[in-house]
Amino acid sequence: MLEIKLAFKNLLGAGLRTWLNVIVLSIAFVIILFYNGMLDGWNEQARRDTCEWEIGSGEIRHPLFDPYDPYCYQDAHKAIDADLQKLINAGEITPILVTQASIYPQGRMQNIVLKGISPDQKLLKLPSDKLNGGDGDIKAIIGHRMANASNLKIGDRLMVRWRDVQGAFDAKEIVIADIFRSNVPAIDAAQIWVSIDVLQEICVMPNEATYFVVNDEYLKTHREALAPNGWKFASKELLLKDLNDVIKSKKASSGIMYGLLLAIALLAIFDTQVLSIFRRQKEIGTYIALGMTRFKVVRIFTFEGTAHSILAILLGSIYGTPVLSYFVRAGIPMPSSVDQTGLAISASIYPVFSLGLIVSSILLVVISAMIVSYIPTRKITKLNPTDAIKGKIL
Amino acid sequence: MENEIIVKLENLVKRFPVGKSHFTALRNISLEFKKGEFAGLVGPSGSGKTTLLNIIGSLDTPSEGIATVIGKRINDLSHKAAAHLRNYNIGFIFQTYNLLPVYNVFDNVEFALLLQKMTATERKKAVMEALEWVGLTDKAKSKPALLSGGECQRVAIARAMVKRPALVLADEPSANLDSVNSNHIVQTMKQLNRELNTTFIFSTHDEKVMRYLDRVIQLVDGEVASDELIKHED
Ligand SMILES: Nc1ncnc2c1ncn2[C@@H]1O[C@H](COP(=O)(O)OP(=O)(O)OP(=O)(O)O)[C@@H](O)[C@H]1O
Ligand SMILES: [Mg+2]
Numbered sequence: 001m002l003e004i005k006l007a008f009k010n011l012l013g014a015g016l017r018t019w020l021n022v023i024v025l026s027i028a029f030v031i032i033l034f035y036n037g038m039l040d041g042w043n044e045q046a047r048r049d050t051c052e053w054e055i056g057s058g059e060i061r062h063p064l065f066d067p068y069d070p071y072c073y074q075d076a077h078k079a080i081d082a083d084l085q086k087l088i089n090a091g092e093i094t095p096i097l098v099t100q101a102s103i104y105p106q107g108r109m110q111n112i113v114l115k116g117i118s119p120d121q122k123l124l125k126l127p128s129d130k131l132n133g134g135d136g137d138i139k140a141i142i143g144h145r146m147a148n149a150s151n152l153k154i155g156d157r158l159m160v161r162w163r164d165v166q167g168a169f170d171a172k173e174i175v176i177a178d179i180f181r182s183n184v185p186a187i188d189a190a191q192i193w194v195s196i197d198v199l200q201e202i203c204v205m206p207n208e209a210t211y212f213v214v215n216d217e218y219l220k221t222h223r224e225a226l227a228p229n230g231w232k233f234a235s236k237e238l239l240l241k242d243l244n245d246v247i248k249s250k251k252a253s254s255g256i257m258y259g260l261l262l263a264i265a266l267l268a269i270f271d272t273q274v275l276s277i278f279r280r281q282k283e284i285g286t287y288i289a290l291g292m293t294r295f296k297v298v299r300i301f302t303f304e305g306t307a308h309s310i311l312a313i314l315l316g317s318i319y320g321t322p323v324l325s326y327f328v329r330a331g332i333p334m335p336s337s338v339d340q341t342g343l344a345i346s347a348s349i350y351p352v353f354s355l356g357l358i359v360s361s362i363l364l365v366v367i368s369a370m371i372v373s374y375i376p377t378r379k380i381t382k383l384n385p386t387d388a389i390k391g392k393i394l
Numbered sequence: 395m396e397n398e399i400i401v402k403l404e405n406l407v408k409r410f411p412v413g414k415s416h417f418t419a420l421r422n423i424s425l426e427f428k429k430g431e432f433a434g435l436v437g438p439s440g441s442g443k444t445t446l447l448n449i450i451g452s453l454d455t456p457s458e459g460i461a462t463v464i465g466k467r468i469n470d471l472s473h474k475a476a477a478h479l480r481n482y483n484i485g486f487i488f489q490t491y492n493l494l495p496v497y498n499v500f501d502n503v504e505f506a507l508l509l510q511k512m513t514a515t516e517r518k519k520a521v522m523e524a525l526e527w528v529g530l531t532d533k534a535k536s537k538p539a540l541l542s543g544g545e546c547q548r549v550a551i552a553r554a555m556v557k558r559p560a561l562v563l564a565d566e567p568s569a570n571l572d573s574v575n576s577n578h579i580v581q582t583m584k585q586l587n588r589e590l591n592t593t594f595i596f597s598t599h600d601e602k603v604m605r606y607l608d609r610v611i612q613l614v615d616g617e618v619a620s621d622e623l624i625k626h627e628d
Contacts, residue, residue: 002508013496286492289453290553291481291509293474386448389488
């Protein structure tokens with residue numbers, strides 16, 4: 001109690017100097033919140049979009065399948081057995097067949113990936129129902145990135161060339177039935193989706209699949225053995241690892257930025273502490289003469305320095321709350337260049353300020369201020385009270 | 395008990411390290427102070443007055459000899475025990491007042507009580523009473539910067555007295571004051587000495603202070619040169 005009262009009296013008594021420290025520290029505090037909230041918001045949005053559009057609750061994969069290696073597609077497929085078929089019928093998994101193909105927009109060849117998905121699936125957000133019907137045409141859906149890159153519109157027809165199971169080239173015309181908007185480049189860029197039945201037929205891979213997307217129901221019913229015989233299981237966390245790694249490295253690099261700001265603020269507090277202990281020796285001596293232990297004097301000064309951080313948090317919340325809550329509502333617009341990272345990102349990110357983030361940011365600011373406030377006070381314990389009372393130089 | 399001894403110094407020696415050797419500031423001091431005394435240490439500058447008061451006040455320790463203050467041996471008190479002794483039993487008054495600038499008069503006086511277990515109401519009552527002793531009730535809300543030197547020293551007296559200590563140590567309390575103010579504060583202390591039976595030990599050069607003393611101890615070069623009781627005809 002005594003410490004708190006004294007600390008605030010002394011701090012407010014110090015005027016401008018205190019407020020400069022407090023302002024810099026409060027900016028650091030708000031920026032820490034802003035960046036972390038933005039990255040958490042991105043992470044949350046990207047995880048949600050990736051699950052909804054691409055990976056569901058995990059994937060059952062052909063053992064040879066590696067989405068980053070198009071040359072493996074040739075061999076990474078096999079027949080769907082009766083057990084898997086039951087799961088498909090129950091809606092717990094949905095099969096996807098993948099093959100390499102080429103298209104010829106404006107006469108130039110472009111390699112793409114042709115993916116077959118069931119038009120009836122409900123597991124992913126892909127508008128696969130648009131693949132139904134077609135009076136003999138092969139209907140296809142593509143994402144807006146693919147549409148932009150290859151200059152395609154709904155209703156456009158284009159030639160697709162692929163190799164069948166024997167490796168023989170074949171070609172057919174397809175028609176763009178829909179262009180979907182998704183934040184997930186992994187199901188969009190250089191990809192064309194067709195009905196799995198059509199793909200199985202034209203590649204001569206009857207009833208075959210490359211991988212299956214599963215839902216939560218599947219995870220519950222197959223908790224003991226997630227990988228069916230002859231297949232591999234890739235969990236959601238494994239599939240989201242790249243995303244997590246990118247978010248982590250972004251957190252680290254933005255940490256350097258606000259860390260620098262925090263360091264400047266902490267240095268200013270440290271400096272203020274050193275100076276005030278130097279100038280206030282007489283006061284320290286008086287405290288001791290009045291019956292305070294040195295330990296208590298150390299506590300008073302440490303608390304006084306730490307109180308900068310409390311004022312900074314109060315000040316930061318005064319101007320930070322309207323600013324940050326504006327971004328929560330309006331989102332933070334992202335430059336389109338971020339899209340090239342291949343990670344799911346929307347046009348604007350809605351930052352998320354969780355209680356955990358707020359509490360840990362407050363703790364970071366308060367504890368680091370406490371440490372820099374404490375270090376100079378160790379001088380007090382070496383102080384001779386009789387010299388201090390006279391105000392002699394340390 | 396009128397004759398209770400509250401400060402007992404036996405063959406006290408204080409040496410300060412100076413370069414490779416040391417300087418002896420107090421030599422073989424043996425003195426006793428009884429409850430209710432109004433005593434002064436006088437002597438030229440550098441004779442060891444402040445050094446002796448600091449040891450009695452447990453802010454410093456003797457190099458040799460024994461100092462017993464209110465039943466406690468200063469020689470072997472821990473930091474904590476010394477702080478406790480000062481907090482409950484010893485009031486200090488300094489030449490330069492040493493008030494806390496960010497606090498007003500009331501808070502400065504109350505400060506001495508904050509380290510003790512008292513309720514806010516008890517503290518307020520004690521502080522107002524102490525301000526009455528020194529005649530500053532109307533300045534309770536003022537900051538020290540707005541007070542005259544004499545008023546500041548009266549605040550310091552109130553701060554030293556508010557906890558009703560057994561012993562008050564005053565190191566040249568009037569050195570920064572004019573003669574009117576010097577007389578005033580010594581009279582105030584003399585009155586408190588009588589009313590509350592508090593022991594006062596001064597160090598002073600000031601003739602006006604000396605006139606009020608019941609006992610004058612002359613220090614020269616760290617030794618007691620004379621120790622006289624003064625009879626006042628009043
Ligand atoms: N910490 C110290 N280190 C070395 N010498 C010291 C120290 N403190 C005091 N002295 C010396 O001890 C002697 C006594 O000092 P002290 O302050 O007790 O004198 P004083 O009688 O109070 O003088 P004044 O009337 O000027 O206040 C002086 O010569 C002083 O220089
Ligand atoms: Mg002195």
